Amino acid sequence: MAEMLTQPLVLLIGACEVLFWVLLLAGLATRYVLRARRLSTVLLVSVPVLDVVLVPASLLDVAGGSPPGATHGLAAVYLGFTVAFGHSVIRWADGRFAHRFADGPPPPGAPRYGITKVRHEWVEWGKLALGWGVALAVMGLTALVAGTAVPEPVAWTTDPMWSWGARLVPVVVIWFGVGPLWATLAPPREPVRG
Template structure:
């Protein structure tokens, strides 16, 4: 974003943004090579799988969000719209975000399971199984948050009566 807006180099900024998936591929490759060389599975390997799922599922959304805010701050674009705050619109927004979390969790679970199968030693895969539980917990928490906005939607505040305010 700094290259695109403050430095006024939109092509360089766009090229850098296109390199973001390359980081995911490098991370996955480094993790696989590390485990293939016989490294003990650790929190770093599990976190790499969760990060990969997150960036694949949510990366486009987050980059778009950051780009809109950077364009507003540095390029004079209009202020980005905020997500809805009340009612069914907010619930729908939360369910869309929860859908991204679902995709992220599925990707992370698949990558973790592939690591477990590649190691093929039940005694060494405990940390990776723990990260699978963590991915499911994250998904469950996000689903509960979305459900709460569905069951107990926030109501829009009532507009104040101009006459009542002036007569206090």
């Protein structure tokens, strides 16, 4: 693990995560505190550019002779979940900044009852499944560039890169069970006030 923390790709992943939040907060502060809408748009549009930097860096690393490993799996998972949840995080933060600094309405909470709750649970789980799918696709692309084979399903837990995809299986399954499946089978009803 200590060796992994000194690898340039891991440092790039860390830098991308830090820059995600720096650009997001700078973009929102510029929009709502400084009222510089054009500059804030440039900063906020720069947030997804980080993903464009990370994928080629990972692919160049394996194209240069590095065997696909845990670092490449981590980069794929980071990218997948940034693609799947990044827009929601930006929208969430934007609503809070607008409320706090621009007299915007209070941000709505997640729905708690009925069909809107069920729909919300399916959408959120769908984002998780999308993130997992993007991560697996990037791992497949990494294996293709490196000229390595995709391991048999049994070997997924032991392969350094693909084990990241295998680690997410329980998360995807448990989230499905306690999220959309549970909400669909037993949709929460608003309490009757009397």
